[in-house]
Amino acid sequence: MNISNLNIKGRRALVRVDFNVPLNNELRVTDDTRIRRAIPTIKSLLKAGGSVVLMSHLGRPKDGYSKKLSLKNIIPSLESLLGMPVLFASDCIGDDALDLTQTLKPGQVALLENLRFHNEETEGDEFFAGQLAENGDLYINDAFGTAHRAHASTAIIARFFPEDKAFGELMEAEITALSRVMTEPSRPLLAIIGGAKVSSKLAILENLVEKVDRLIIGGGMAYTFVLAMGGKVGASLVEEDMVDRARSILEKANSCETQIHLPIDTISADNFSAEAKTEICSTDSIRDGWMGLDIGPESCIEFSEVIKLSKTILWNGPMGVFEFEAFAQGTYVVANALKEATENGAYTLVGGGDSVAAINSANLADEVSYVSTGGGAMLEYLEGKVLPGIEAIK
Ligand code: AMP
Secondary structure (H helix, E strand, O other): OOOOOOOOOEEEEEEEEOOOEOOOOOOOOOOHHHHHHHHHHHHHHOOOEEEEEEEEOOOOOOOOOOOHOOHHHHHHHHOOOOOOOOOEEEEOHHHHHHHOOOOOOOOOEEEEEOOHOOHHHHHHHHHHHHHOOOOEEEEOOOOOHHOOOOOOOOOOHHHHOOEEEEHHHHHHHHHHHHHHHHHOOOEEEEEEEEOOOOOHHHHHHHHHOOOOOOOEOOHHHHHHHHHHOEEOOOOOOOOOHHHHHHHHHHHHHHHHHOOOOOOOEEEEEOOOOOOOOOOEEEEEEOOOEEEEEEEEEEHHHHHHHHHOOOOEEEOOOOOOOOHHHHHHHHHHHHHHHHHHHOOOOOOEEEEOHHHHHHHHHHHHHHHHOOOOOOOHHHHHOOOOOHHHHHHHOO
16 A cells, blocks of 8 residues: 555656645745655655655635645745755646646656635545546555545545555554554553643543553643542643543543553642742642642652653653743653653654644654654544545555
């Protein structure tokens, strides 16, 4: 299912990439990670004698074309990362696209305009997918970030290429990394789940609790569990209607002998700000009106020990409000422990927007085994859901 199995020479590879990158007010790309990660696939296709037609979405346009969300804005970054000129079609379907893609020569690269300027993209419209398909002889999906969507360009389009479809190199690397954790991992297997999206991450914990040997629950996630165990969490982030689900995860962990590690202490703050007054307290006795914004020093020690004793580690979600320096310590301690575990032979996978931002700001992205590009897609994979973008190729 990878591109090495395709006959590429002299053919046009239509590649779904994820160029949904942030732009500043001058419409320049401020973080080119996603573009950079797509370069190896593009270069491999060119090297194999093909031409490349790139398609992507950018942002969430509401009413068709807008200059701010035009993929034309990313061309300077793409050209400089590729080291060659990139042709541009001002629409992703119709004559604007076909005039360019039907005359494309081997070795050339073209980029189509934002797919989501057509509502049919997110509607998964089959006719629109067919129009897109006319732009290529082969279909390659390299957009892991949108693999959880059954959109026209990520899933439906594959029907038009029953034989000539494959995963790109990035997509393949993402799937390999995730399956290394989820199927036959070296044990002990540890998942560290933090962050603030309690309800969506409870679904992941429900799926993971039976599969992992150890589970660290930190960040804003932890307080719903502490509350479920009868603790006092003050004004910390909790989703009260999730308390029963949290309790049943704890019970399940108990029955399948999964070790659960919740933070025993907390850096508690008198308000949600960088300058808040703080104190260290036990996580289950936070003062009324105060809130836990980071894990405390004892939790840092315990979590580091657990990390260093594990052989496969998945990390999603920060341990605290790491955007404020006063509450970043726990997240950085975890990032450093992951680095040490990796040095000692563990397989470490970091994924999800904020944990990636955290590992980047700790300058440790190169010190772990793999950093995933897919936020929502990775979370849905971990929930055990089938990802349409992956299924369509299989
Ligand atoms: P998520 O998108 O679920 O990974 O959540 C990431 C966000 O969780 C970050 O912006 C953090 O600031 C936030 N976060 C982490 N710990 C806490 C906490 N204890 N209280 C409130 N928000 C938190």
